Amino acid sequence: MILFLINYLFNCTIGIVIFVEILPVKKQVQLYKNKLESLQRKHPWVFSGAIDLASEDLKDGDVVEVLDYKSNFIAVGHFQNATIAVRILSFEREEINQQFFDKKIKNAVELRRKLNLFRADNNTVRLVHGEGDGLPGLIVDYYNKVAVIQCHSLGMYNSVELIVEGLKNALKEDVVAIYNKSSDTVSSKVNANDQYVWGSVETPHVALENGVKFNIDWVNGQKTGFFIDQRENRALLGKYANGKTILNTFCYSGGFSLLALKNGAELVHSLDSSAKAIQLTDDNIALNQFENHQSIVADAVDYLKELPEQYDIIVLDPPAFAKHRDKRHKAVQGYKRLNANAIRQIKPGGILFTFSCSQVIDKQLFTNTIIAAAIEVGRSVRIIEQLHQPADHPISAYHPEGEYLKGLVLAID
Numbered sequence: 260m261i262l263f264l265i266n267y268l269f270n271c272t273i274g275i276v277i278f279v280e281i282l283p284v285k286k287q288v289q290l291y292k293n294k295l296e297s298l299q300r301k302h303p304w305v306f307s308g309a310i311d312l313a314s315e316d317l318k319d320g321d322v323v324e325v326l327d328y329k330s331n332f333i334a335v336g337h338f339q340n341a342t343i344a345v346r347i348l349s350f351e352r353e354e355i356n357q358q359f360f361d362k363k364i365k366n367a368v369e370l371r372r373k374l375n376l377f378r379a380d381n382n383t384v385r386l387v388h389g390e391g392d393g394l395p396g397l398i399v400d401y402y403n404k405v406a407v408i409q410c411h412s413l414g415m416y417n418s419v420e421l422i423v424e425g426l427k428n429a430l431k432e433d434v435v436a437i438y439n440k441s442s443d444t445v446s447s448k449v450n451a452n453d454q455y456v457w458g459s460v461e462t463p464h465v466a467l468e469n470g471v472k473f474n475i476d477w478v479n480g481q482k483t484g485f486f487i488d489q490r491e492n493r494a495l496l497g498k499y500a501n502g503k504t505i506l507n508t509f510c511y512s513g514g515f516s517l518l519a520l521k522n523g524a525e526l527v528h529s530l531d532s533s534a535k536a537i538q539l540t541d542d543n544i545a546l547n548q549f550e551n552h553q554s555i556v557a558d559a560v561d562y563l564k565e566l567p568e569q570y571d572i573i574v575l576d577p578p579a580f581a582k583h584r585d586k587r588h589k590a591v592q593g594y595k596r597l598n599a600n601a602i603r604q605i606k607p608g609g610i611l612f613t614f615s616c617s618q619v620i621d622k623q624l625f626t627n628t629i630i631a632a633a634i635e636v637g638r639s640v641r642i643i644e645q646l647h648q649p650a651d652h653p654i655s656a657y658h659p660e661g662e663y664l665k666g667l668v669l670a671i672d
């Protein structure tokens with residue numbers, strides 16, 4: 260009997276120890292009463308001003324539970340001492356572990372498979388698009404069996420091992436190397452090194468976009484090495500390009516130029532202010548053995564003031580002129596001037612592809628800006644296509660801020 264009792268107590272103790280081990284005390288933030296509304300709409304950000312109380316030992320990158328003012332669980336996310344203080348990972352009470360990342364990454368990859376983006380003639384795909392894939396702070400781009408991770412939060416940066424396993428589990432034999440390029444996007448406090456986190460390949464690495472070869476260099480290039488977000492818009496340019504003369508400004512590695520040449524453009528000029536970008540363009544032209552192409556290193560804004568020749572088609576794809584709301588007005592003036600110059604000088608019957616990737620300038624403001632430019636010039640201008648980011652850059656219905664790329668195709672008489 261005594262032995263039984265001792266045994267019983269022993270088991271209970273073990274039970275308690277195990278219980279404590281699998282349920283460690285969670286770090287928490289508690290919100291003010293009147294700061295719940297956006298989370299009730301499942302918006303995935305908690306701003307710092309919404310937080311009333313926080314666990315004392317809370318530090319950047321921690322997984323944190325978000326509680327309402329009555330201490331009810333609302334969500335779990337990554338904490339960072341910044342304007343966006345918590346990026347929500349789940350509105351369910353779940354562990355942010357391997358299983359979580361496996362589930363999210365598998366779901367993201369399945370969407371891209373449904374979109375038929377892994378094909379014999381295409382293997383450049385955005386695999387994970389932050390909030391659009393339920394993984395705020397994480398971008399993963401994929402180039403012919405290589406995944407390039409870009410973390411925008413410390414929580415994601417600290418989770419890289421889980422992300423790597425998640426990618427390997429979802430992609431299986433379709434991935435041979437994974438590179439982490441987060442030094443520009445994660446807090447400088449962590450001293451992040453850009454490096455292979457699994458396998459390695461030589462760069463530049465050749466990948467395919469709609470049948471065109473591109474040298475991709477995530478080590479030395481901008482962002483993850485390539486602007487995948489213009490894939491469908493470049494394909495659309497291809498439909499207009501046959502027999503045309505084209506000026507592609509802000510060309511980076513020449514994406515629009517190459518798709519135009521592949522589709523029979525008569526002559527393409529690619530322009531960028533970065534000599535490095537122009538080198539990438541020239542290398543891509545050589546890689547595809549295209550002719551009828553010339554590169555120009557110049558400031559596009561200056562160059563467009565007075566074009567030395569006329570073109571049938573002009574592409575304007577500038578970098579974000581405004582990264583914050585307070586720069587919006589100045590950015591609008593910049594877009595207006597740039598577009599007015601292109602509208603003024605394009606050939607009669609010309610086609611203008613014009614874009615903005617500034618998140619703070621929405622579709623309507625961009626359209627109004629282009630209309631203002633048309634009115635200023637006074638030519639007949641018709642909007643014939645309205646463009647946006649592609650399906651592998653999805654926008655969560657609960658996070659409309661995820662929409663950033665917009666474009667118009669104008670027919671100018």
Ligand code: SAH
Pocket residue numbers: 485486489508509510511512513514515530531532533536557558559560576577578
């Ligand atoms: N259209 C490209 C992506 C453009 S990214 C593609 O399809 O891949 C923006 C590019 O604009 C970068 O290459 C950058 O070097 C270039 N750039 C930035 N400011 C510029 C300026 N004032 N004049 C010309 N190019 C500029």
